[in-house]
Amino acid sequence: MTIASLVMQWALILVITLSSWLYFRRRLVNSTLNNLPGPPCQSFWKGNLDQFFNRHASEFHKEVTQNYGAIVKMQGIFGKPMLYVYDPKALHTIVVKQQDIFEKAESTVRLVTLLFGPGVLATLGETHRAQRKMLNPAFSINHMRDMLPIFYNIVHKLRDAIATRVSDGPQEVDMLGWMGRTALELIGQGGLGYSFDPLVEDKADAYGEAIKAIIPALITIHVFRELLPYIGWIGPAWFRRRVVEVFPNKQVQKLKSIVDTMATRSVEIFEAKKAALDQGDEVLAQQVGEGKDIMSLLIRANRASSLEDKLPEDQLIAQMSSLIFAGMDTTSNALSRTLHILAQRPDVQERLRDEIIEAGHGDNISYDELVSLPYLDAVCRETLRLDPTAPLPTRQPNKDVVLPLSEPIRGIDGKMMSEILVPKGTMVIPGVLGSNINKTFWGEDALEWKPERWLFPLPSAVTDAPIPGVYSPLMTFFGGSRSCIGFKFSQLEMKVVLSVFLSNFTFELTEKPIEWNVATVRYPTVGKESNVSQMPLKVGLLKRVRD
Ligand code: HEM
Structure with a gap:
């Protein structure tokens, strides 16, 4: 066996030990997040990352938005919890109320600055406001x-x-x-x-x-x-x-x-x-x-x-x-x-053509x-x-923060939770699609393309919910x-x-x-x-x- 392959073997053992330790530590430390329902993950190393951030992930996105409730736990690298959120009160907290805490990840900001300079996509806080x-x-x-x-x-x-x-x-x-x-x-x-x-x-x-x-x-x-x-x-x-x-x-x-x-x-x-x-x-x-x-x-x-x-x-x-x-x-x-x-x-x-031609x-x-x-x-x-x-905006709280929910949810252990403690650095995905097709608000036909629904008053469940989208009541253009x-x-x-x-x-x-x-x-x-x-x-x- 050459020295190089010996080094490789030891490096591999080190990585496996370290990642297993990280994985189990995360499972114990983030017990609130781990009590949230979510899809099983495909990979011990990459959690649900490949399933979610994949060009063929449309079906998986439907599964995430339909099967686990309005706050879904997934896993990132080495078991790091990752949240998909479309509960309207929690979304409002992320996008409006505590948006200074739920900022873009530092690595995203650095990359965007390198590409375009200090413009509106890259800046944070006071500079962004100005x-x-x-x-x-x-x-x-x-x-x-x-x-x-x-x-x-x-x-x-x-x-x-x-x-x-x-x-x-x-x-x-x-x-x-x-x-x-x-x-x-x-x-x-x-x-x-x-x-x-x-x-x-x-x-x-x-x-x-x-x-x-x-x-x-x-x-x-x-x-x-x-x-x-x-x-x-x-x-x-x-x-x-x-x-x-x-x-x-x-x-x-x-x-x-x-x-x-x-x-x-x-x-x-x-x-x-x-x-x-x-x-x-x-x-x-x-x-x-x-x-x-x-x-x-x-x-x-x-x-x-x-x-x-x-x-x-x-x-x-x-x-x-x-x-x-x-x-x-x-x-x-x-x-x-x-x-x-x-x-x-x-x-x-x-x-549509008839309407347009009639107008001129x-x-x-x-x-x-x-x-x-x-x-x-x-x-x-x-x-x-x-x-x-643009269905994949992401945020990362810059400190530990409590996310209140509109409706209490049942954890995996059967206990009800009305708020979730989100640790600093957790990847949070504001559920743009999840909110837009939430059957609780839009009704059973939420997944069907029906332009007529906009010609009548929308269900009061939609208009009364505190969905923070600027293109109300949709999250398509984000909010805050x-x-x-x-x-x-x-x-x-x-x-x-x-x-x-x-x-x-x-x-x-x-x-x-x-x-x-x-x-x-x-x-x-x-x-x-x-x-x-x-x-x-x-x-x-x-x-x-x-x-
Ligand atoms: C269908 C078309 C569009 C969609 C669905 C869309 C969607 C979005 C979404 C979801 C965000 C928030 C992303 C995030 O913070 O992670 C965003 C931000 C932004 N969009 Fe659009 N967008 C559209 C068209 C446009 C156009 C035409 C412009 C410019 C003329 C534009 C300029 C921007 C800018 C500058 C931001 C960053 C705002 C900020 O961080 O303060 N977008 N857009």
Whole structure:
């Protein structure tokens, strides 16, 4: 036996002994959590992690949300307890009341800071509050109204691009690809006052491509990714940079180049924007976004604010990549899911088309009318209820904390519990899907896609429950001070795209099976095994408009 294999054997024995000790210690110390019901785990090492954070986990998520009550215990690495919570009072505590305790995990914050800088996705506490205060007015209804013409302009280009491709008869079109390009252009023009993609020819923009490449790049460096957040602890910035520069791994170098591109391009766009603002309204009106984009508003608001409210420039610049990253895949996948359902349900597609055409052929329907079309709103809400696009937010209490429950629950030992002590560092998953499909509130048909439910008053059990979602009563856009800042922006995008599309095109399924995968942002593939995110639909020109 060589020395190397001897060392390996001893290392293995050490790891097994240590992990067994950790496992049994956790089982004894966290007795309250261990008394909670939950699914059995598949692996001694990884607990339920692979079952839950797996792209094919849809069925497991249903099991977790339906079979164990509103607070479910699962296990993470080496038996570390992990909670899935959709009891409304407990959710309210996590998301609103004690949100300073239930923060994002430190490792997540470090990783997001490395990628985008100190923007709204990465900061905590007072810095985060100050950024939200400055950003909120740019996402107000009044500002959404101003942005509507920009949205129509982009979506009409999209309509023309697709119309050219299907002019000779219905064709298979990858609608996810087009929704991705459109969402990037909408957040580009509406958010940054910058055009990534004129939607005319297939021309890639380096900044847009860099942001699209982040998730695939992070997946390929799975192991190093765990180390990335800790790079921040090693020595001064120049040293850390040098370590990354000489790191002998192609994928790490790719991520470095992505981060560099985002950093360089966001600074260039920011400087150009400041220069245009300095030259006054006339110059600004000639720019993409006409000076009405979110970044122009933010720079103006920052200049006008008092010294103590002013944000440093690096924080303003960091908002740019943060907003594009947060706003692009989410809306494009939500729109794709809606189109997929409409292709499965021609009856709903027809009824929705009638409502839209009656309101004005999807060509520049006014803001007030568009946002209040009842069936369009019902279709969007029902899709986002049953298929929340970002179903996996996680939190980690930064100290031991008591989680009160709306209803007492029975522990495994038969005793009733009306609150749970959650130890510092426990991974807590606020149950976005669990809350949206809770049969106690929504009724026995909670798992069915029924847009009609939104055309009547919702059950009082739903409206009376303290569900803390900003898109009430749904948790899809989260809640509290870390709720999705872009939810009105995203709703407007969805409604503009759907109104223009349904008054111009028909959508049908193809022979290819579409599978929806679980991820930070859910995405479709053709079949279960494919790694390529796409969603082919058969798209045709709508005859009754064209004839
Ligand atoms: C269907 C579309 C969308 C869905 C389902 C969605 C969902 C969410 C969720 C669940 C969170 C909370 C995540 C967490 O804290 O762990 C969030 C945060 C956020 N979203 Fe969205 N989002 C969507 C579209 C957008 C758009 C279009 C934008 C930008 C224009 C945007 C910007 C943000 C930002 C900046 C945050 C971080 C807020 C903070 O931490 O203060 N989102 N979103």
